[in-house]
Amino acid sequence: MQDRPLDVAMLMRRAADVFPYKRVVTATASGEVEATWGEVVTRARRLAGALDRLDVPAGARVGTFGWNSQRHLELYLAVPSAGRVLHTLNHRLFAAELTYILADASDDVVFVDRSLLPTVWPVLDGVRHVIVMDDGGEQPIPDDPRVLDYEELLGEEAEPATVAETDAASLCYTSGTTGRPKGVLYSHRSIVLHTMTVLSADGMAISERDVILPIVPMFHVNAWGLPYAAAMAGADLILPGPRMTPADLAGQLTRHRVTVTAAVPAIWRGLEPLLPGLDLSALRLTVSGGSALPESLARSYQETAGVTLSSSWGMTETSPLVTLARLGRTHDGLDDSARREVLCTPGRPVPLTEVRLVGEDGEAVAHDGVTPGEVQVSGPTVASAYFGASSSGSSFTADGWLRTGDVGTLDRDGYLRIVDRTKDLVKSGGEWISSVTLENEIMAHPAVAEAAVVAVPDQRWGERPLACVVLAPGGAVTADDLRTHLAGRVASWWVPDEFRFVAEIPKTATGKFAKAALRRRIAG
Incomplete structure (x- = not known):
């Protein structure tokens, strides 16, 4: 068989060659901006050339502080395909955490949305260049020779760099709930495989017919892989930009007839009061993740708007998708309440991931839906160690499985239920x-x-x-x-x-x- 690398450039070529006419829409402070996948890929290739002209070393980390936007999407494509590492940063972290993360990652240059400059400028002292992306904000731009304008950088297109599929493509840090944040380094191969998992029938079944709105931030685990999935599938991609109020999100969901969307339960709770006036009939998959999905919230969406919320589970260390709640043949005949209960669980492991339960004695736990054990996962989209100064410590077993720190049960059909975090029991x-x-x-x-x-x-x-x-x-x-x-x-x-x-x-x-x-x- 042909030995072709699984890399991010492959996703770019497919989006540009097969779906150049499909839409990428970004909300801005004053309205919306629309482009095509063909235009996005062309600009991404020009951005890759800009990284060359800035003398960003091969393999160097390129930081981003950005909303979900077209320019951030261009960085998703350009940085890995140019042989550098995309490092998305969460501007909501404390300054001390950001300072630590920037130093640990050794970011060479950083791209920042203008509206976020006042928040992140104090932590950017050690960065060689700060490239400002004008998102319509009116915040003053610092008078500093390191500051450059995104649009002025775009010049000639660059051909994708030669990379091995095992080379680093992107970097994301955990939220640091148990000590300092830990870096997780994703390879080109893991990104492509995770993308195919999201597209699979037992994943999110994303196709060219879909209109995708990733509400989950692009700084958080590659927006759960949805931007890359949209590129491979040729789906329309709707990006909320800085307009993250419930009213703004509701407007995008209805105006663009969104079919697939994903967010944490707090977002769905914020949208809940608006449900009676919304036409969400186009939604076929509404994913909730990041924390447990309350059954009361799922019932409200079902009864008020006819929208089915589906739970999911994963971690920064797992790219992130490990399980997704989808109804199987075993659930045929269940009433609405019982079906909703299933969809509020993390669900079944998606293709290419494996889950096992281990008891306090180190032995495997029966998959009886009752007996709890520590949840451990493995697969080609799961980290094997942490990046940078963080010690992997006891996070990985001797035979290479990730210890998640969650306690759960598995039933005979493979459906996972998270009982608790080990430290929260x-x-x-x-x-x-x-x-x-x-x-x-x-x-x-x-x-x-x-x-x-x-x-x-x-x-x-x-x-x-x-x-x-x-x-x-x-x-x-x-x-x-x-x-x-x-x-x-x-x-x-x-x-x-x-x-x-x-x-x-x-x-x-x-x-x-x-x-x-x-x-x-x-x-x-």
């Missing part, structure tokens, strides 16, 4: 309590918007669950009401001794509950 009287299950049951109460459960010390039982609750707008409920609500839903000894009603629950930069910060706040 509550051990009360020698028995485990799942904070995730408790949170979902509390959030099933109509007066509750969000709930996070953490362990607190208890003299008698060792630990007991404490629930922090955010009320829905106009909602009113007492601790006794919630205890009554939980009766029959969970074991009586699972019911929290204390409920604290709070204005908000601290979250990580990627929208997950920041349990460590919550525990510190409670301890204080």
Whole structure:
């Protein structure tokens, strides 16, 4: 067989040669900008030439601070195909974290959307060039010789560099919920294989007919692979730019008749009040990931707008998709409630990924849907070590599997359920309590918007669950009401001794509950 590398340039060629007329639409401060895949690829090749003229070394990291936009998409294509490494950075992180990440990655040049300049400029001291992408923001541009204009850089096209499929293509750092952020380096091969997984029938089944809106940020694990999937499939790609309000997102979903979209539960919660007035009939796949999908939220979308939310699960270390909740033949005949319950689980492993459960004794756990074990994953889209100064430590097993830190069960049909993070389980009287299950049951109460459960010390039982609750707008409920609500839903000894009603629950930069910060706040 022909020995052709699986590389990002392959995705570029397919988008330009087969689907040059398909659309890429970006929301801006003043409206929308539309281009074709052919135009995007041409500009990406010109951008690759600019990296040569800037003398960016081969294999060097090229940082980006950008919204979901056409220019960011051009960087997705240009940087890896030019033999450099795309390093997407999360501008929502604290300055100390960004300073650490930039130093650990040794970024040579950084591309920044103009509207983000005030946020990230203080951490860019060690960068050789700062290239500003004008996203319509009115923020002043620093008078500094390192600052260059994106559009002025674009010149002659450059041919793709010669790369091996195992060469590094992109870099993303974990959110640092357990210590310092850790770098995960993706190869050209892993990106192409993950793209094919997303396109597969047991993945997201993306095709040329789709209109894709990745709400998940492009700085977060390659936007879950959706930009690359759109390029390979020739799907229309709709990008929200800096306009991330629920009203803006709702407008794009309806105006462009979006068929596939993906975001974290916090986004779906924000859109929920707008559902009664929206025509979302074009949506065929609405993916939720990043944290557990509450059944109450899925029910609201189904009953109010006829939209089915599908849960997914993965990590920065896994490119990220590992499992996706899709209904199988085994679920034929289930009623709506039972089907929704299945779709709120992480689902079944997608092609090219393997999942196993390991008990505290190091032995394999039965796939009976009941017995929990640590979730471990492997496959060609899963990291084997961390990049930079971070020690891989105990994150990987002796036989090469990634230890996810999640505890879950697998049933006989291969469907995964996440019970908890190992560090978030509550051990009360020698028995485990799942904070995730408790949170979902509390959030099933109509007066509750969000709930996070953490362990607190208890003299008698060792630990007991404490629930922090955010009320829905106009909602009113007492601790006794919630205890009554939980009766029959969970074991009586699972019911929290204390409920604290709070204005908000601290979250990580990627929208997950920041349990460590919550525990510190409670301890204080």
